[in-house]
Amino acid sequence: MDRSRLEAFSDGVFAVAITLLALDLTVAGPGHGRLLHQLWMHWPAFAAYVISFFTIGIVWVNHHVLVRSITVVTRTLLFLNLVLLLFVVVIPFATGVAAEYLTAKDLTANGGSVWDPRVALALYGAVFLGMSIGFGSIFEWTLHGERVSQPVPVEKRWAARVRFVGGAGVYAIAIVVALFSPAASFVIIALVAVYYVAQRTPRTGDAGDT
Amino acid sequence: MDRSRLEAFSDGVFAVAITLLALDLTVAGPGHGRLLHQLWMHWPAFAAYVISFFTIGIVWVNHHVLVRSITVVTRTLLFLNLVLLLFVVVIPFATGVAAEYLTAKDLTANGGSVWDPRVALALYGAVFLGMSIGFGSIFEWTLHGERVSQPVPVEKRWAARVRFVGGAGVYAIAIVVALFSPAASFVIIALVAVYYVAQRTPRTGDAGDT
Amino acid sequence: MDRSRLEAFSDGVFAVAITLLALDLTVAGPGHGRLLHQLWMHWPAFAAYVISFFTIGIVWVNHHVLVRSITVVTRTLLFLNLVLLLFVVVIPFATGVAAEYLTAKDLTANGGSVWDPRVALALYGAVFLGMSIGFGSIFEWTLHGERVSQPVPVEKRWAARVRFVGGAGVYAIAIVVALFSPAASFVIIALVAVYYVAQRTPRTGDAGDT
Amino acid sequence: MDRSRLEAFSDGVFAVAITLLALDLTVAGPGHGRLLHQLWMHWPAFAAYVISFFTIGIVWVNHHVLVRSITVVTRTLLFLNLVLLLFVVVIPFATGVAAEYLTAKDLTANGGSVWDPRVALALYGAVFLGMSIGFGSIFEWTLHGERVSQPVPVEKRWAARVRFVGGAGVYAIAIVVALFSPAASFVIIALVAVYYVAQRTPRTGDAGDT
Numbered sequence: 001m002d003r004s005r006l007e008a009f010s011d012g013v014f015a016v017a018i019t020l021l022a023l024d025l026t027v028a029g030p031g032h033g034r035l036l037h038q039l040w041m042h043w044p045a046f047a048a049y050v051i052s053f054f055t056i057g058i059v060w061v062n063h064h065v066l067v068r069s070i071t072v073v074t075r076t077l078l079f080l081n082l083v084l085l086l087f088v089v090v091i092p093f094a095t096g097v098a099a100e101y102l103t104a105k106d107l108t109a110n111g112g113s114v115w116d117p118r119v120a121l122a123l124y125g126a127v128f129l130g131m132s133i134g135f136g137s138i139f140e141w142t143l144h145g146e147r148v149s150q151p152v153p154v155e156k157r158w159a160a161r162v163r164f165v166g167g168a169g170v171y172a173i174a175i176v177v178a179l180f181s182p183a184a185s186f187v188i189i190a191l192v193a194v195y196y197v198a199q200r201t202p203r204t205g206d207a208g209d210t
Numbered sequence: 211m212d213r214s215r216l217e218a219f220s221d222g223v224f225a226v227a228i229t230l231l232a233l234d235l236t237v238a239g240p241g242h243g244r245l246l247h248q249l250w251m252h253w254p255a256f257a258a259y260v261i262s263f264f265t266i267g268i269v270w271v272n273h274h275v276l277v278r279s280i281t282v283v284t285r286t287l288l289f290l291n292l293v294l295l296l297f298v299v300v301i302p303f304a305t306g307v308a309a310e311y312l313t314a315k316d317l318t319a320n321g322g323s324v325w326d327p328r329v330a331l332a333l334y335g336a337v338f339l340g341m342s343i344g345f346g347s348i349f350e351w352t353l354h355g356e357r358v359s360q361p362v363p364v365e366k367r368w369a370a371r372v373r374f375v376g377g378a379g380v381y382a383i384a385i386v387v388a389l390f391s392p393a394a395s396f397v398i399i400a401l402v403a404v405y406y407v408a409q410r411t412p413r414t415g416d417a418g419d420t
Numbered sequence: 421m422d423r424s425r426l427e428a429f430s431d432g433v434f435a436v437a438i439t440l441l442a443l444d445l446t447v448a449g450p451g452h453g454r455l456l457h458q459l460w461m462h463w464p465a466f467a468a469y470v471i472s473f474f475t476i477g478i479v480w481v482n483h484h485v486l487v488r489s490i491t492v493v494t495r496t497l498l499f500l501n502l503v504l505l506l507f508v509v510v511i512p513f514a515t516g517v518a519a520e521y522l523t524a525k526d527l528t529a530n531g532g533s534v535w536d537p538r539v540a541l542a543l544y545g546a547v548f549l550g551m552s553i554g555f556g557s558i559f560e561w562t563l564h565g566e567r568v569s570q571p572v573p574v575e576k577r578w579a580a581r582v583r584f585v586g587g588a589g590v591y592a593i594a595i596v597v598a599l600f601s602p603a604a605s606f607v608i609i610a611l612v613a614v615y616y617v618a619q620r621t622p623r624t625g626d627a628g629d630t
Numbered sequence: 631m632d633r634s635r636l637e638a639f640s641d642g643v644f645a646v647a648i649t650l651l652a653l654d655l656t657v658a659g660p661g662h663g664r665l666l667h668q669l670w671m672h673w674p675a676f677a678a679y680v681i682s683f684f685t686i687g688i689v690w691v692n693h694h695v696l697v698r699s700i701t702v703v704t705r706t707l708l709f710l711n712l713v714l715l716l717f718v719v720v721i722p723f724a725t726g727v728a729a730e731y732l733t734a735k736d737l738t739a740n741g742g743s744v745w746d747p748r749v750a751l752a753l754y755g756a757v758f759l760g761m762s763i764g765f766g767s768i769f770e771w772t773l774h775g776e777r778v779s780q781p782v783p784v785e786k787r788w789a790a791r792v793r794f795v796g797g798a799g800v801y802a803i804a805i806v807v808a809l810f811s812p813a814a815s816f817v818i819i820a821l822v823a824v825y826y827v828a829q830r831t832p833r834t835g836d837a838g839d840t
Contacts, residue, residue: 016646032321033320089649090679111662263509271495428638431642439643439646445720450731459749469720474716
């Protein structure tokens with residue numbers, strides 16, 4: 001297995017997943033009230049679309065930076081990469097659920113619960129946490145043996161790991177916050193995307209940015 | 211980050227987005243009136259499909275022309291490219307909404323408004339305007355620093371920019387026209403696609419064709 | 421525009437379109453009668469899936485054979501390629517409609533017509549005819565000027581064209597037959613796929629196999 | 631036809647099919663009971679998603695290992711590859727049906743049958759069996775003539791074939807078991823994925839791992 005086909009397959013999955021996000025954007029159409037009102041009521045869907053879009057985009061960027069220096073492709077790497085993609089692919093689903101429950105009304109009607117938006121946002125954060133852990137596992141894998149052409153120097157590894165734990169930690173916090181305030185959790189997840197977009201271009205030595 | 215993977219990812223997103231356009235093509239099926247009538251009533255969906263298909267196709271062509279001369283890939287470029295793709299991915303949604311409202315009847319039934327088709331077409335134009343601005347931002351980015359192998363000569367830059375402002379300007383006009391006549395707005399957006407398809411092959415020096 | 425990105429984009433569209441075919445495969449699920457019966461009632465959907473799958477697969481093969489010898493990529497070629505892809509992308513829709521109406525019952529209920537299956541199959545044939553013409557246009561384009569590295573010899577061009585007219589002609593016949601017998605039209609379109617699958621590997625000199 | 635475009639097209643289909651799996655993940659949304667309960671009731675959908683995801687991932691890995699040593703691309707190979715992809719593309723459909731019927735209640739309501747979950751799981755196993763046979767056919771094709779750069783030595787071929795028959799055989803057993811216990815069949819199919827994930831990296835000489 002050479003690296004280029006690993007990249008081609010991963011790029012394909014990233015590209016399809018990021019495009020499927022748009023399937024969550026829907027309006028009920030004619031006969032369901034004013035269109036402007038429909039669009040307005042769906043603002044969380046649009047916000048969640050933008051957040052998920054940029055988060056996947058950032059992971060794709062960092063994935064490339066991390067993968068391009070890999071010199072040996074093992075079955076372990078392929079498995080870790082599949083775990084990462086497993087969470088990437090599930091993002092459109094979690095995005096849709098989060099958006100739907102953020103504006104849901106009459107939550108207790110038909111057996112619903114006021115806890116539902118909290119569960120939805122916790123799910124949203126959990127998928128991003130899983131993706132973050134999957135990416136961190138690939139990074140950790142690159143540190144051992146002679147697996148990359150430009151390995152992260154030993155003295156910088158802990159700094160990189162701390163940033164990883166930080167990234168995953170913020171998603172963990174977002175999950176906990178979701179149990180109290182779904183909106184606050186949503187804002188935290190959005191800020192993570194803003195933070196990584198605003199960062200400088202990653203290099204191999206600091207590839208663990210998500 | 212080398213250019214080839216930026217192209218591969220962008221190509222993937224363009225290819226998926228252009229194919230998802232076809233998901234807007236639907237008929238209600240048996241038990242909902244004559245099929246020919248159903249197809250006929252959906253003619254705006256077919257027209258919008260063709261317009262959006264060629265518009266995405268043209269942007270893909272121009273994207274390639276613009277990107278292939280880029281020699282340095284920065285995080286800013288990746289961000290601008292994601293903004294462009296953000297709008298490309300949302301085109302199937304906007305296309306579906308525009309098509310649905312162009313033939314909607316009894317607009318005021320169930321709380322709808324006669325303004326709905328106008329809003330739908332304004333949304334359609336706005337997505338194309340966003341895409342146009344995203345593409346223009348990448349073009350503007352290529353003008354500064356030594357970022358492309360064959361930079362547009364200084365004396366031709368304003369001509370290129372004018373064409374950009376022209377392209378984005380027509381979409382802006384289409385948005386305003388939509389508030390008076392959705393059908394006229396639809397025709398204007400279609401004519402932009404016809405204009406760019408009819409143009410000669412772009413070269414780097416005149417890449418800003420969308 | 422170099423050829424490789426034309427191929428990459430086309431490959432992406434072919435791959436997505438061929439995969440979206442499977443979205444037409446659905447059963448109503450629990451509470452809608454026995455599953456075996458549901459599956460059985462949908463046999464035209466499965467048959468249409470297989471036919472469309474292999475037809476797209478064959479066009480992809482021939483597309484590659486035709487494109488790889490192209491030495492100059494012009495805007496005309498890009499436009500013709502987009503026309504071809506326009507029809508490829510619409511195949512899942514036409515496949516779904518054809519499958520739905522082939523087993524529809526009570527055609528005249530709710531304002532339906534006994535002509536509906538005939539219209540559905542004519543639409544199915546028309547999309548394949550459009551694809552065939554799009555492919556033929558690209559082939560014709562390769563014959564003029566110095567556009568391919570191994571041009572089809574002049575004395576073999578008419579033979580190639582005849583085979584083209586033959587391919588497109590069979591689809592045209594299938595459209596006409598659909599007006600009398602949708603099932604017969606379905607069989608004819610299936611036989612075209614069988615014929616091309618059974619053929620030997622195309623070479624540039626006989627690339628016009630669809 | 632060179633090998634690289636066969637790989638590009640196959641990679642595209644694998645990537646799209648693996649991403650479409652996530653479309654089976656749905657919840658009814660607000661107004662349909664507690665979200666946690668909805669998610670819990672859909673646990674087979676999540677389990678089936680993971681199983682199908684890793685199965686497709688493994689086949690993609692093995693496909694690459696098998697294909698990269700191929701030196702001559704014939705129409706027979708392209709046809710066998712299309713057969714393999716035909717089954718890969720249909721996996722999301724079979725996954726959705728299996729997941730839906732594993733938790734279905736009141737099976738005999740509205741004309742349903744207690745046999746439905748058994749049929750659903752038999753279908754799930756049959757699609758994997760078809761994929762396995764498709765992959766085995768490509769492997770068998772590589773053994774004859776001078777078609778690969780590093781052919782499997784004659785003395786190792788029967789061992790490879792036995793492993794093939796073993797892989798396909800387990801799926802055949804899963805189909806039979808489904809007629810008695812859908813849940814047991816589900817577990818068997820999951821164990822096949824676990825087995826192949828746990829295996830060492832395949833090399834050309836033992837490429838037939840699925």
